Amino acid sequence: MFYTLGHTGGIFIHQHIVDAFTAQNADRHAKPITGFFALAGLYLYLEKNYTGLEVRDAHLQMAKQTKAFPAITLPDDWGALTVCDVLAAPPGADRDEMIRQWCLAVWDAYADEHRMVITITKQLLNI
Template identity: 55%
Template sequence: MSEQYHELSLCTLAHPDKFYFIHQHIVDAQTAQTADANTKPIAIVYALAGLYLMIEKNYTGRQVQQAHLQLSKNKKNLPSISLPEKRGEITAQEILKAPPGPQRDAAIKGWCLSVWDAYENVRDAIITYCDENLK
């Protein structure tokens, strides 16, 4: 992982809004964006589920964490994910250029959206997986 991602992690872990827990969103964006053949399929699926829940269902980072816990109860039916060649143009380095506060929070959301959009080929599989495993 990049030095910029680690720096951004420190910033999000120190974020004043502990209830929302924005850190979870950067973990999911980074995991999905940097996944490769050595990344465990469960990590990719959970990251994409987190991005889906954040972007399309307006989940907070805390709610995504709770969803990951619920998903962990049934690891047998993971969808097969093919990694797209391009996975979003925004990176942790760009996020750090935004001033801390609302502008950086908005930049993080933009990063998550760009990564989620890059995986449009598996969107339906992730939605089905979440629908079947989140009650």
């Protein structure tokens, strides 16, 4: 968190680690909005090239549209990478790329939820 909160360049990479960590550590007790926002954030980052600031703003916009979000089905496999892999990468470009790879691994773990997350996110954001 210290690394991403102190990251320069105005891209707010911190949002991406929040979404990856939240999705990878979800349990059946999590509120539907929590899992949905984490996956929507990963979708917007990875497939729509949103910056962390844009993802954060999208979360706010979606929350204004509705308070009812679908429950997310948890995956059997959480992805091959974890925050430990991110921390093992040297700070700078290597760590930033590892964050992206971690986000991809988590997003891929939820492949069964992609269609639903993408459809609802597009509807709520008019994209």
